[in-house]
Amino acid sequence: MVGIDEVARRAGVSTATVSRALSGRGTVSAATRARVLAAADELGYVVSAAASSLATGRTRNVGVLVPLLDRWFYAQVLSGIATRLSPEGYDLTLYNLPDAHAPRRDVLARSLRRNRVDAVIALSVFLDDEEVAELQRLGKPVIAIGRQSPQLVALTVDDRAVARLATAHLLELGHTAVAHIGESRGRHGEVHVPTLRRRGFEQAMTDAGIPVHGDLLEPADFTIDGGYRAAGRLLDRADRPTAIFAASDEMAFGAIFAARERGLRVPEDLSVVGVDGHEMSGFFALTTVDQFPHAQGERAAEAVLAVLRSGDAPEPASLAFELVVRNSTARPA
Amino acid sequence: MVGIDEVARRAGVSTATVSRALSGRGTVSAATRARVLAAADELGYVVSAAASSLATGRTRNVGVLVPLLDRWFYAQVLSGIATRLSPEGYDLTLYNLPDAHAPRRDVLARSLRRNRVDAVIALSVFLDDEEVAELQRLGKPVIAIGRQSPQLVALTVDDRAVARLATAHLLELGHTAVAHIGESRGRHGEVHVPTLRRRGFEQAMTDAGIPVHGDLLEPADFTIDGGYRAAGRLLDRADRPTAIFAASDEMAFGAIFAARERGLRVPEDLSVVGVDGHEMSGFFALTTVDQFPHAQGERAAEAVLAVLRSGDAPEPASLAFELVVRNSTARPA
DNA sequence: CTGAAAGCGCTTACAG
DNA sequence: CTGAAAGCGCTTACAG
Known part of the structure; x- marks a missing residue:
């Protein structure tokens, strides 16, 4: 690897000037700068990250x-x-x-x-x-x-708002038996995304006058498989929900697979909403709250x-x- | 950030000894090493990447x-x-x-x-x-x-072998109208994965005595959507294939969506094989050649x-x- | 505008 | 086993 002193020699200046010309910090005459740039280019000089960052404290x-x-x-x-x-x-x-x-x-x-x-x-x-x-x-x-x-x-x-939006969409369609797949415990309080989504869900339900009991909350780990299993538990109940709000699209996909496996049609027998805007959501015809990751x-x-x-x-x-x-x-x- | 000299001072040794004790290179007495480690630990010392890599030429x-x-x-x-x-x-x-x-x-x-x-x-x-x-x-x-x-x-x-394996599976099931979705042009010759897979497909077909004409090769870009569109073109033909070997699972998913949209059942009306071992392949019940990425x-x-x-x-x-x-x-x- | 020199924080022959 | 010192390749006050 060619170093700064080789460039300096070739351009007929000091290494200090090379450094200034290349970094743009400090003043260098136009003619000198041009000579330095040419020399650096010819030699294929690239500054050493370690040396530069040791000297400046910056790493890029x-x-x-x-x-x-x-x-x-x-x-x-x-x-x-x-x-x-x-x-x-x-x-x-x-x-x-x-x-x-x-x-x-x-x-x-x-x-x-x-x-x-x-x-x-x-x-x-x-x-x-x-x-x-x-x-x-x-x-x-x-x-x-x-x-x-x-x-x-x-x-x-605003994760509460995201959840309210998704839930309100289901409520507006006339659903009352709406379940939620996500995180159901609140370990992380006010800063835990899954918890905020669950709270938004609960709030939208409550605002609509629908009581939320624990049965409507199925925990899952945000994977497809987790969503699949959580939805399976919901759908195997006698009083299965007519709609599911999943806290991620991947869990929503899992819910769709679970429904399909049970001969339930989406959306005729079960409505599903997700969150994310996953690249496959279009193929699943999934209604979702896109968050443009x-x-x-x-x-x-x-x-x-x-x-x-x-x-x-x-x-x-x-x-x-x-x-x-x-x-x-x-x-x- | 605490530096090596602070550690040296605290341990009552030179920076050289600190460096040796911490890196394990060179010899240090057990007692000295222990003192250095303790000092480094107490001060929360971590070697600076820039300085170390400038001195050694290694970056980790x-x-x-x-x-x-x-x-x-x-x-x-x-x-x-x-x-x-x-x-x-x-x-x-x-x-x-x-x-x-x-x-x-x-x-x-x-x-x-x-x-x-x-x-x-x-x-x-x-x-x-x-x-x-x-x-x-x-x-x-x-x-x-x-x-x-x-x-x-x-x-x-061995991408040719992967493709032969997938294709042979379809041939053994009795398919003769087998199409391939992948790359159909051979720009990159002997080192281009999509091309090798196409060649493996062609070879398996030829070995089985089935001529491969251009109609059986539909180019796609290895995305779900690409697979969906390529499969759509194949399935809209009068003489549509009974099986598709897609060069990736994501394209295979697209093919399954395309079939479903046309009211074709998988596998009754169309068999589909992919390549990769995608995490969703199980949910799609997709037969695939897993390559354990x-x-x-x-x-x-x-x-x-x-x-x-x-x-x-x-x-x-x-x-x-x-x-x-x-x-x-x-x-x- | 430019150069000589110190310094960034380590590592490693070298000497003892 | 340990320390003093040079050196890794830059950057940047400082002086001119």
């Missing part, structure tokens, strides 16, 4: 924390982030945060502290207070997607870039969502 | 080149890679290689040359000769997944770690695949 790298790499939603957001970071010359380093405590601490207390990133985007990871503190101790901008902790600045959709990633990347440029603290922001009505919902029979 | 970071972040297959492989890299203390930096020429050059000639990675895993990206040369000029180990260039060491499945990622990561440890050149290897028969295939009516 953003860390992204993801709970799972192979869920559609996260892949979408990640893709959105990469889309906006790459043209700005920023790299993206991935940190997979598993459920287990030990490896999580390893990522937060070790990997991230190696000083390899200028900022962190935390994607829907549920951090406990100690972990959040660890993250903030980095002294670097942190942007969360999805509310994860009261202490983290986040880009969020790719755009969420882009927004997060933009927020990070803005903070890095301005030095200002990041600001929380609210993300768009939209009900997309397709053919998985209809009036009850 | 692996670059992964991906064409698309939001395809299921790539997300799986990526997840497999991360799974194996993370416990070894290696970070993973993502480089998205789009189709356009300019940004690709930017990644290969700029980003990767910033010296931020010790090795590169290239995931199903089709590089032209110049790009491969650029990659090799890095002087770092490169492992490809999927055959991409004759010059790159790769982990590959998560395991492919793990294998690639292991190969990279082995090369990094031994200093030996990487070696090509062959990956497993397996026909999984489900309910999307049956004897023709």
